[in-house]
Amino acid sequence: MSRVLIVGAGPAGMRAADILAEAGLVPTVVDEGEKAGGQIYRRPPDGFTRSPKALYGSEAVKAVRLHRIFDEWARQRRVTYHSRSSVLGFSEGEAMVLGPEGQIAIPYDRLILATGAYDRLAPLPGWEQAGIYSLGAAQIALKAQGVALGRRIVLAGSGPLLTLVAHQLRAAGAGVAAVLDTAPLSMQLRGGSRMLAARPFVTARGAFMRVGLGRLYHAGARLERIESGQDGPSAIHWRDARNRLHATACDTVALGWHLQAETVLADLAGVTFDWSDTWAQWLPRADAEGRAGDRLYLAGDGLRILGADGAETAGRLAARACLADLGHPVSGRDQYRDLRRLTRMRRFAQGVAHAFPWPAAMVRGMPDETVICRCEGIRAGELRSTVLLAGAEANRVKSLGRVGMGRCQGRYCGRAGTELIAAEAGVEVANAGRLRSQPPARPAPIAALCRLAPEE
Amino acid sequence: MKLAKEPGRLQRLSETSRRPVRFHVDGVEMRALRGDTVLTGILASATYLRQAEFGPEKRAGFCLMGACQDCWIWQEHGPRLRACSTLLHDGMRLLSQPSQDWTGGGS
Numbered sequence: 382m383s384r385v386l387i388v389g390a391g392p393a394g395m396r397a398a399d400i401l402a403e404a405g406l407v408p409t410v411v412d413e414g415e416k417a418g419g420q421i422y423r424r425p426p427d428g429f430t431r432s433p434k435a436l437y438g439s440e441a442v443k444a445v446r447l448h449r450i451f452d453e454w455a456r457q458r459r460v461t462y463h464s465r466s467s468v469l470g471f472s473e474g475e476a477m478v479l480g481p482e483g484q485i486a487i488p489y490d491r492l493i494l495a496t497g498a499y500d501r502l503a504p505l506p507g508w509e510q511a512g513i514y515s516l517g518a519a520q521i522a523l524k525a526q527g528v529a530l531g532r533r534i535v536l537a538g539s540g541p542l543l544t545l546v547a548h549q550l551r552a553a554g555a556g557v558a559a560v561l562d563t564a565p566l567s568m569q570l571r572g573g574s575r576m577l578a579a580r581p582f583v584t585a586r587g588a589f590m591r592v593g594l595g596r597l598y599h600a601g602a603r604l605e606r607i608e609s610g611q612d613g614p615s616a617i618h619w620r621d622a623r624n625r626l627h628a629t630a631c632d633t634v635a636l637g638w639h640l641q642a643e644t645v646l647a648d649l650a651g652v653t654f655d656w657s658d659t660w661a662q663w664l665p666r667a668d669a670e671g672r673a674g675d676r677l678y679l680a681g682d683g684l685r686i687l688g689a690d691g692a693e694t695a696g697r698l699a700a701r702a703c704l705a706d707l708g709h710p711v712s713g714r715d716q717y718r719d720l721r722r723l724t725r726m727r728r729f730a731q732g733v734a735h736a737f738p739w740p741a742a743m744v745r746g747m748p749d750e751t752v753i754c755r756c757e758g759i760r761a762g763e764l765r766s767t768v769l770l771a772g773a774e775a776n777r778v779k780s781l782g783r784v785g786m787g788r789c790q791g792r793y794c795g796r797a798g799t800e801l802i803a804a805e806a807g808v809e810v811a812n813a814g815r816l817r818s819q820p821p822a823r824p825a826p827i828a829a830l831c832r833l834a835p836e837e
Numbered sequence: 838m839k840l841a842k843e844p845g846r847l848q849r850l851s852e853t854s855r856r857p858v859r860f861h862v863d864g865v866e867m868r869a870l871r872g873d874t875v876l877t878g879i880l881a882s883a884t885y886l887r888q889a890e891f892g893p894e895k896r897a898g899f900c901l902m903g904a905c906q907d908c909w910i911w912q913e914h915g916p917r918l919r920a921c922s923t924l925l926h927d928g929m930r931l932l933s934q935p936s937q938d939w940t941g942g943g944s
């Protein structure tokens with residue numbers, strides 16, 4: 382029987398496993414979570430008692446259905462599930478996996494990567510202090526632990542998650558001091574009309590949540606700096622759409638500008654990347670069903686950021702493509718329907734990308750003393766002067782200036798770093814180079830790395 | 838490090854009737870709830886996890902999803918762990934920095 386390895390157990394990975402198990406294969410799923418679910422459908426540890434409705438709101442039915450299906454396959458041993466396990470890299474048809482029992486090698490014939498996405502971050506002066514988090518972190522803390530990351534939280538950035546997290550925190554009784562959206566209202570309206578055309582119900586739900594935030598919410602905000610004292614942030618300084626300066630007192634700031642695809646493993650597996658103007662990031666190249674290379678498939682937000690529903694659809698598509706390539710019978714009608722569904726999701730997602738853009742101007746204008754790399758404290762000025770030496774190529778700037786070399790492996794500084802390099806060298810971001818990923822995909826003990834032979 | 842009974846950075850909003858667990862950070866006993874991650878457990882009564890190694894600031898986690906490695910913490914025996922993605926166990930003994938001289942009480 383063919384050995385299919387799925388990486389990630391969010392909606393895309395869980396659904397891919399379901400389709401493969403249904404067809405009689407026994408896929409292996411490697412996942413970093415305690416329990417399958419991913420980020421959006423993340424489940425709290427045992428002993429927590431909030432209802433699915435409290436955890437997932439309007440998405441509760443979908444979340445519970447997926448959890449049940451996946452758990453049932455795993456219970457019947459028709460899906461082999463490795464929780465709390467990270468894939469570090471690939472070597473000769475094997476995935477090197479670091480889990481609770483140490484390191485194991487999992488051989489596979491086909492690989493489906495469903496690695497999801499993480500918050501796309503833009504640095505601003507003061508963001509390196511303790512008590513500044515990603516937006517996703519605020520949501521995870523609430524969902525998986527029932528806690529707020531502070532008592533007076535400012536949420537800042539842009540994207541659907543900004544409004545959603547603010548709404549969820551307030552509904553749970555957390556103190557939200559302000560919601561600062563850097564997207565101007567005019568862009569939101571333009572993008573929003575495309576969102577509305579593609580998915581009216583979802584768009585209306587978001588708009589409704591937004592209205593509920595009332596005067597806490599500000600569109601077109603410009604973030605200037607975060608001020609911190611001994612115990613964390615004390616205020617965020619920002620300008621409103623009419624250029625008036627504000628200082629909002631707070632003890633926590635959560636930042637995020639929509640999402641960025643998690644592509645390290647796709648990169649290590651040899652996928653080709655294209656610059657996307659729409660998404661303002663490098664994205665893996667794949668066909669409509671998710672084929673991205675020899676016996677390699679991508680699905681979910683790690684391929685295109687379409688959200689949980691889109692990820693489920695993409696998971697089904699990739700799994701059926703994999704089955705078809707293995708010579709299994711596949712329903713062309715199901716595949717066609719899901720392709721149509723995905724097209725609609727894409728139209729919606731493009732509207733989202735236009736409504737809530739990456740704040741390029743803010744990043745380009747950041748003062749020299751702004752820390753770009755939170756891991757190692759590298760500042761914008763240092764990076765700018767490295768560009769003079771290294772030229773406009775992200776990987777050279779990285780080896781000279783160390784931006785992208787810290788322990789987050791460039792996840793939270795890479796995008797802003799490339800923006801600065803492009804600005805400094807006067808080239809398009811697409812021409813400033815893409816930071817190549819290096820194994821291991823997660824920091825790992827030396828012993829675990831010995832079998833990851835460097836192939837460069 | 839600010840410890841013990843004072844309220845820390847986090848605010849518990851719900852699910853507070855879980856069983857208590859006890860653990861130690863830098864030799865000081867702390868209490869939290871079963872099902873807390875190491876990060877939740879510490880930040881429930883402290884304002885940060887540890888000192889940054891490349892600057893004067895403190896660390897209190899950043900992504901909570903295993904991607905940034907901001908939340909590293911050390912066990913008195915054995916390897917470091919990611920505080921955001923490790924569940925707290927009764928009796929855990931943790932260090933805010935990888936030092937042999939932990940009995941000094943840490944930072």
Ligand code: FES
Pocket residue numbers: 898899900901902903904905906907908909919920921922
């Ligand atoms: S807070 Fe980012 S890895 Fe734990």
